[in-house]
Every structure is written in C-alpha cells, then in structure tokens.
Amino acid sequence: MVTIEEPGSGWGSLTPELVRKVASKLHANECAASLKLISSQTAAALRDFHTITLGQPRDNSKPIPEEPWPGPAFVAHWGRPEPWRALTLPQRERLLCLAASSGHVPSLEAALVHSGCCLKPQVLTSAAAAGNLAGCERLLAEGCSFSPDAITAAAATAHLPTLQLLLEAAGNELRPPALAAAAKTACCHGYLPVLTWLQQAYGYCYAATWNAEAAASAGQVALLEHMLGAVAQYAEEELVGEGEGGEDEGADQGEREPRWQLLVAVARGCPLAVLQQHYGRLWAWRGMYGRAGAPAEAAATPCDAAAGAATTAATTAADSAACSGPLVPREFAGEDDARDELLVKLLTAVASSPTPCWRAKLDWLLDSCWGAAVAEQVANGDRGGLWGIWESAAERPDFLERLQRLQAAGVPVDDSAVEAAAGNGRADALTYLREECGLEMDVGEVFTRDPGVMLSCSSDVRMLELLRERGAVFTAAHVRRAAERQWPAGSLVWLAEAAVDGGKEGLASVEREQQDWSAAFARAARSGEGLPLLRALRARGAVVDLGAVAAGGGEDAMEWALAELLAGEEAEHKPGDGGGGGGSAQQTPKHIIDSGADLARAAFTHGNVATLRWLAAHLRPWGMERAVPLVGQQGMDAAAAAAAAAPQQQRPSAAGCPGWLPPLEGLCASVRPRTFHQLQLWGQLRTQPQFRPLDALESSARVAAAAAGGDSAAKVEEGGGIWAEVMQQLNKVARDADGPPVLEWLLLPHQAQWVERQM
Template identity: 45%
Template sequence: MAELFKEYQTLKLIEGCSDSWPGHAFVAHWGRAEPWRSLTLPQRERLLCLAASSGHAASLDAALAHAGCALMPAVLTAAAAAGSLAACERLLHEGCSFSADALNAAAWGGHLPALKLLLTAFASGDKIRDAWLVAAAEGACAGGQCAVLAWLQQAHGYSLRRRDAVAAARGGQVAALEQVLLPLLPTLRLPELGGVSGDEPEPSARSARWRVLRAIVKGCPVAVLQRHYDSLWRLPRGDAPGDPGAAGGGGGGGGRDFGGRDDARDRALVKLLVAAASSPTLCWAAKVDFLRSAACWGPVVAGQVLRGERGTLKRIWAAAARRPDFLARLKHLHAAGVSLNAGEGAAQAAAQGAHADALAWLWDEARVPVQFSDRFIPFTPTDGACAAHVPVLEMLRQRGAGTMTTDRLMVAVWALQYASGRGEGPHRVPPPGLKGLEGLKAAEAVLWWVANVWDEGKQPQHDHYDFEHQSWLLLLSRMFSTAAALGAGLPLLRALRARGAAVDLGEVAAAGSEEALEWAAAERGGAVTAAARLSNKQAQAVFTAGNTAALAWLRGRGLLPPASDYLPAPQHADADTDPSRLWQLRLRAQLEADEERKDEDRKDEERKDKDEERKVEGRKRSVWAGFLARARAAADVAVREM
C-alpha cells in the first residue's frame, strides 16, 4: 500500500484512472481513519481527487468519509475530467463546490453525459448560464470534441466565438480549427466588442486574427502555420480565409505588410516569435525558422525582430525557459540572432527557470560574465522539473558568484514563499506559481538545501555572532512558516526544529496533518492549554485552507477562538453567490452549529447582537441550498435516464 500512495503523488489527472484503479486495495487501506492522520492537506486533497476520478464508488466513499478536507471545486473537476457520471452525481449530492473548470474538463474529454448533468446543475440564470456554456465550448475546442461543440450549438443555441478558435489552436486541434472554426472566422463573435466582424474597426479585426495566428504558432504543427499565415496575417477586410490547402505561406515578406510605423503590428511580430520560442510542440524550431524565412517575414524584417528593433524582446528568454529543453531553444534562438542580453538576460531566465545546464553553457561556452543578484534565485517549477531549483542554487553557490549569506538564503525562502501564494515576496517576481504537491515538492527541496548550506558553512566570527545568530533565527522562522503553510512533511519540520526554529501550532494547522499537530503540541511541552489557543487570524487561515481535519482536532481540544471571532465576515447574499465558495458556507454552518450545541446557555443579549448577522448568513445558506437542490434534482434526473 505504500507503493499505491507513492504512485498517487506523481499521477496527473488528465482522463481519469478507472481502468487501472486498485479499488479493493484502496478501500482496504484508506477505508480507515488512521492512515489519513499522517497526510498533509495537499496529500489528502490529491487523494480525494484521485478517488473522485477513479470511477470506483467505494473508493470515493472512503475518501469522502476520511479525507478531512473541504469539497473544493477541484474534486468535482476531477470527476468530470474522468467522465464519471456517478461520481459527479455523488459529489453534487454532497454539496461539492464547483467552477467552470468542471464543465471545461468534461467537454475537453468528450464526456457528454457528465457535461449534460453539470450544465443542468449549474444553471441559475441567463448570465451565469452563458458563462458556463462559454467554458464548455472552450473545453470542447481545446479537446477537439466537435460533437460536443455541435451539441452545445443545437441544444443551447451557443454562438461560436473567436476565443473558441484560439482554444482549438492552442490545444493543437487541427481538425476542429480548420473544419469548424476558421471557415467561420469573419462571422464569429468578438465578445469584448459585442459585435461581428462587419461592425468591427479594422484594428480590432486584425488584432483578433493575430490572436488566432499566435495560438496556431503556439499549439499547432508548423504545417498548419504555413497554411494559414498569409490569410490570418493580412486578411483584407470582408474577405474569408482561403482554402486550408491553398494559402501555402508564400509572399509574407512583402514591404506592404511591414512598411511604415505601426507599433501594434510590431508588437504582434514579437509575440509571434515568443509564441514559437515557447511552443510545447516538437516542431518549435521549425516555426521559428519559418517566421524568419523569405516566405514569411524575410531576412530584413526577421533581423529587426530578432534584434529587438521592432518591439522589446524582454519576455523571450523567460518564455522559452518555461520549457524543459531550454538549452536547445537558447542555442537555436541565439544562433538566429537573439541577443543573450535581451530583456533581463538569458542567464537570469536560466537561473529563475531552474536550468542548470543552460546556465553552465552560458557561463562556460558563451562566455557570459558570471554575475549574481537576488533575481537569479529560482522561484517557480518549470514543466516537469519541480526539484531543479536545487542544482541551480548549488551552482550559484559553487561558482562563487556571490557568497550565500543569510540574506541571500532569506531571498530564496522569501521568493519561494511568495511563489506559493503565502507571502508578499521580493520585488519583480511573477504571480504565485507553486501549487499542490508539485509546489510542496519544490518547496521541500529548496528548504532542505538552505538548511544544509547553513550546516556546511563556517561559524560566524565572534564579534558578529549575535547579529548572524539573530539573522539565522529569523531565517529559520521564515523557513518553518513556509514549510508549514505548504503542508511539508514531518521530517522537514523536525529538521528545522532541531536547528532552532520555533514551533507555531497555528502555522502547522493551516495545511498540516493530525500527526503534525500532535507533534507540534508535544514540542510546546505536551500540555495543550488555553495559552496555545490559535489567534483569530490563524484560525481563519485554517478555515480558508479548508483543512477540516485540523479544525476538528483543534476544536476537540478547545484551541479555536469563538467561531464568530474568526470566521470571515458575511457578505451580501444574492443569486450571484460564487458557487466555487459554497464549501465555505457549508463549513461555516457546521462550525457554528457545533459551537451552538456546546454553548446553549449563551446569554439572550448576546444572541440578539448576532441576530442580524445570522439573518444574512441564513440568506447565504438559502442560496447555497438552492444550488444544492438544483444539483441534486439534476443528478437524480441524469441517473433515471441512464
């Protein structure tokens, strides 16, 4: 069973795993409460999602009974992605939150029965219904599910949009793009303008075409780009794209396309190059070469784009560095004429993208000066390379480009904390990028490395000892907070504690396991007293994370403040209540009910003070109940029709 858990940590939910799901073994092991006690919140959430996608009812029952986490939208999305109608029905009956991702996933996989169920359950008004249809249509286009797209048009009157063409192109769905969407491109809706192409000003029309073209560069084979470049780049007003086999890609380098000043056009050229450089397809290099060719831009214009003379190339290295084969892309683009100093530089992109091989090539072969700044600290996992941060950090340390002082180590932890969405982070870093078990794996690897670097370093000089020691304690505190907030395992928490980190029960509770909570309580002396009670802010963090197992553990030991003190303030309730947050309404109601059962002798005047707030909450719960009632009714109808 240990092997089963090891496998689930590395699985990705794409189309479900019902064919190979070890249902009997799963229920035998995970059908008890005890094994779940050692799992952190990200681990329990992943296991619940896997059970939802398994198509095995008993496994889902076991996970729902013992997971100890809120029913976030990702759970229903996992079931929808697998096309498990029974799991979707069960989760809707349980009041699972939902988002447009579930519709997108069901449509992407071509799971029409599940999509019908979810659309019926989600419908609560024309405005929301339109948003659901848009999400489903984009999923169908991205998955190449023409039959699903046709059903949305016939059954719900869905009107195709240009964003659907973009979704199909980015997904590499050539048949859906060429047979269904491109022939209709001039008449497709442009929602942001609220009209059709006949009413659009030319700049908007060409911008929309260029977005489709950029999506083709990103996700489709190079042959598709060659077929459609001419018709999409300079489509005359009112003309339809040519036959897919007739465009041929010829004549693109004419001066009439590139003469004169046109900033929007030049920005579009740069975006096409960046899309090719960062394309996930195997033919990315051929796309770059086609854009440079005489059949497309021609040598003069191509040279200007590659040198950054027709718009800044500040994103090109960072975009290419998101791919695991960055070194190959780096060499190809540099040979084509892109400066290694473009934007913030190839070296910084290699470091931030966790590409130690590319960084070594730049320093050793391309003779880029060895420099080091805080912005070289890697902070997000590249595709399939979560643990690659450590080799880059080690290279920065070994090359002597900068001493790994406590301040530099703090930047590594700070950047990681921000990337996880748990802190403000350093200046000029991108939005949060570490999520779930992938983020946890990257975080643990970096935090272990930081701890080991300190262990291997020299002791500070005596006259600076107090300052260095205080800096180290501050670093340890930041490391422990980050590890606990991400749901790191006990080995790392224990290691940080052994090095001097203070243990904060509230931090451990946000994403930790019951086992970790017991360890944290023991580290405080074993006696759980009122002094260990969580602050309102800490309790709210546990609630917001949806760690119901931790909430139950804390409540059972009297370590939570009154629910009215830490639960988020109620908002105005109406029919537009966000269905992705329904789990909060349900959990709030449960926590308040539990507290009221324990405090039945509360004074009457206190009850009066809460009356208005409860009325608001009652309205919110009625909205949630309305969603749930519709979902249950839809599920029942779907089951009867099976």
C-alpha cells in the first residue's frame, strides 16, 4: 500500500478539517478500514473512526450485514482462532450468519473454519435473505441444514436464481409447502413477477385467499387489486344473492368468512381509500338487507362500495328491530356472533394499524360504517366482547395517542391498558393512565406477590426504573423470570444489580433466593449471554452451572467458569485441612471431570463445536480415577493415561460410540433436513482427530498406535466406515417407515450427497 507522509500537493496537503469532511461523505467502515491507512497524518485526523460495524443492531429478525461489507478487514481479524474465543455460541452463530450473507467468499470461508458452530438452518437462511447465490451454493455443498425459511427469505429478496436453487434443493417432499410459503412472502412484498414465475416454473396457483390476506396486511394495494379479480371467493357474483334471511344466512357462513378475513387484513394494512373502496363488497352477505318478498335489486343497492356502507350505517341494530317495511337494513339486527366478532376484529385492526391514516380509518369505521349506537356497543364490549385491543395497540410506538382516541370513542380504560403499557415499555402511556385516568397497578404489591409479572413486563431499562420509583421491589425471583424470558443482557445486568436481598416478609428464603440466582445463571449461560451478565449473577450468589456454560458459551466463558469452580474448591479447603495442593500443577477436581459426559452432551445438543474442542483439550467426558491436568502442563499424555484407567462401566458400546453421544439408530430415526447438522457433528466427533480425546473407547493400545504414527491411515478407513454405516442406517429407517420408503423425509439430496462424499 502506498503511504503519503509528506505534505505538499495532493492528499497530504489537506488539513485535518478537510480530511474529516471527506470522511463524512464515506461510510464509517471505509474510513476505519481503508482511509485511515493512507498515512499517519490521516490516521491522526480520523482517530474517532476506530470501530468497524459488521451488522445492524440485533433484534428478533435475521442478521443484516453492513453495507459496504468490510471484507478484507473481516478476514484479517476473524480469519484466525484467537478472536473467536471470547464469543459465546449465539455471538459466533450470528457472526457466521453475517459472513454468509455478506456476499464476500473469503469472509464466509474464514467463518466456516474458525466459528466453532454447526451449520444450522439459520446460516443458509441468512445467505438466502441477502440473495447471495454463491454463498448458498457453498453452504449446500457443505450439507447445511435446511429450513423452508431459506426459501421464504429468498422470495423476500425477489432474487430468482437463489430462489430456484433453494426450491430445487428442497426436494420433492419439502417443495410443495415451500412453494406456498414463498408465494405468501412474495405477496407480503408485492412481488407479482415472483408469483408469475412460481406459476410458470412449478405450476403453483397463487390465487388463494391467504395470499390475498398477506398482500392486504402488508399494504400491497396493487397486488391486492389483482387478487380480488383472481380469487374465486371474492368474485362479484358471490357477494350478494337473493337472500330470504333466516336459513339462507346460515348457508352463507362459509362463503362470507374468506371475505371477512380479507376485510380485516385491508383494515389493518391498507390506506383509508382502499378500505372505503372494498368495504361494501367484502362486508355484505346474502340476506343481510331484505325481508321476505324484498326485491333483489333493492337489497343489493346499499352494497355500492363506500356509499352503500355509509347508507347502511344510518340504521342501527336497535332501529332495525323497531322498523317495519319492505326493505330494512339488517346487517346489525338480530343475533349473529360471527358478525359481532368481526366488528371487534375490525376495531382492533384499525386501532393497531401501522398506516399513517389509522386515525381517519378509526373515525370512518365508527361514524360512517357503524353509526353511534353500534360503535358504542362494540367499544364497550356489549357487542362481540371486546378483548385484546390494548395489547395490539400498545405494539405501536404512538400507543398514548391511540389509547386517548379509543378512550374518547368509548373503549373502557382498565387494568389491561396498564399492563399493555408496562409490557411494551410505553412509559408516557403509563404516566397518562396514572395521572389522568387514576389507573395504576399496585406496583409494590404486584411485583412482590407474583414474580411472574415479569413475563409481561417490558425489558426497557427506563420502564424498569419507573416501576422501581413507583414501589416495585425486584428480587432474585424476578431476575429468574426475566432470564427465562431471555431479556437483553443489559436489562438483566441492571435487574441483577437492582434486586434486593431476601429477608423482607413475603420474599423467598435465603435458600430459595440462591436457587433463583442459580436458575437465572443457568438460563442466561445456556442462552449464550456474555461474561458481564454471568459475573453479575455470580456476584449475587449464583452457583456456576458448567453444563449451561458448555451449552451456550465459548472458550473464555468455559475457562472463567472452571476457574470459579476451582476457586470455590480452594475456599472450601483451607491450608492445614489436608485439602490444599502441594503440587505445582493446578488439578481439575474429580467430580468436575466425572460430569464431563454431561458437559459434552450439552455442547453436542446445542451444536457448540468450540466447547467440544475445549473439552477435548481440558476434560475427559467420562469418569476417571484421577484428575487430568489442564492443557499446557502434561496435556494429552495424561489424558491418554487416564483413558486407560477409566472405569469399565463408563466405556462406550462395542460400536465405538461414547456413552454421552446418542446412539446412531435413534439419531438417524429423528434426523430431519433442519437438524442434519446434529448428524454431521455426530460423525465428525467419531472421525476427526481433534475430537479423539473425547472418545471413551480409546484404549492404551490405540493410544500407543497413534503415538507410533499409525493413527492416520486407520483414521481414514474408520471415517469412511462410519459414514457408510450412517447411510446404511438412514436407508433402513426410510424402509421401515410407514408407507413407501422416502429418504427425503430424513435428509435432502444435497445432504445425502455430502454423506456420500465422506465415505
């Protein structure tokens, strides 16, 4: 790289202010990874650019790689094992997914080598979500586990080559439901060309009610208009017939339901003009207007779109009952539970609508469509039994305004509104309910009496602080419930620090409190939370659950957890009691080594390859007569000697499978395309030398042969034999299944090909 150190002409003559101005026009990644490297003067001017962002902030959706992707910088940093040691399993999986979706082949290769993760379905789904055809091909070649989510992700990008690749990879058994999922996703994004291609390439008919509902809920108006003409259930001639009332209405129940479901979707996702345009034809059903002898022409007149809806609203259910004449609008008259439930669904859909015109839709629905009397009945729950409206509305950031509009319309504001505000972190709404409505839960009483309230409480720290100000007393039990709900680490750390100790009347005993702290630790560790949270929980008295750390943690987390356990052992054996060590090497206690099988089993179940590697280097996953020193002291020689001394009952079966691994027969019977990574890992544990210390069948003769250099050839032969046995067992399971044998129910063609390549 050419560097420019000398001021004068060109870049080197720019002042630091001008350099920063240039940098402001670039992506921060380009400044940190490239621009700063031009010269030391440039690096000094851009000292604030010290972070390279790989993905957008984490949420519940798929990881989204940053654009532009800093490929060379990623490979330089993550293309070696050391940085991965500090990451937990979810962090490493997320990084692998980001690399898969980056479109940068060297980044994906580096992550595949060093991540210490199995190829779970999310990896392929991430590549598909980015339309990364090359990444998908590479992952399929590795036998990556497969989920229909990958196909829907490809459909969401409208990248037809990737979509075609994955549909072909889905096989004959999985493809039909995958086609339906892809079509529904295309409807949500308004991709009519994708729908057309699915129909032309695979003969899939996308004209279905559920696809129209998906388009309407997502506000895809153009596609909705197309669907209204293509789906038979929405055809004009089906809408209003020559109803005679009574028995004819019952016959129409099945016909009106698809239209009503679509109407709710339109109310939720489409603008007011679209709702007005289609309300009349989707709302109407046979017999809703006419009495016996009423002319069909007159009965159909009010169904003329929005004008008809406004006309029918003039007569309420109460008016209809007292009215007489040849033509009586009767859409609100009499008992009709399905109709009244629809009114509630419409009100809830509009109240929680993401469209900017939700206010206008609410006013139009209440005033122009229903009228004052019916609107009041729906709002106060007399018609349809109003429920769930506050929970739905609270999902929107402007919940306070929606609450006020609904309250003005007559919807009762009760404790459910308070719970919805607290559960979604709407502090402004909570303040309004307290100060303006006189509504407030007895925070101190509720939180003290029932820690389960955390299951519906927001994890927003500002909300937690507000609740504490109002009397909430957080305890270890609340932390446990929050951990079970998998709150963000920052919120859990705050909660752990804010929790009070036991001793207050009505709180858990000291013993129960420690159980709660320990349960919170185990759940957090198993979920892959980082060391800051684990340390905070440990500081409050949690017992270290090494198995939970093995399931969701990383190498640094395992070493910290083991050190905590060793420190606890030392504290229990003070000098002079015979428990202190006189040796120079720190020894792993026997009871920890005896639990090695559980540790390995937990790591295997969660697909934590990095933990398995760590265990192979540090612990034996079966009972041994004496402790094994940590790596860096006597290492593998001691492990081999201890293996020979292992109790006979802890040895694996004659088939060579360690006792902590599931038997091949059961694994093959339960494997599916989305869980193929477990079978991959099972085989790798049986065939790859790095995992040999985990093999309880290792005999002293085998160790001697390996030391003599004869293990490599035997290894190749054994590996091929194991994979041949795997394929044989899979075929047996397919033959023994009910119906004709179909191997694709167990694994897809690309996965079967991967197994065959290992033989």
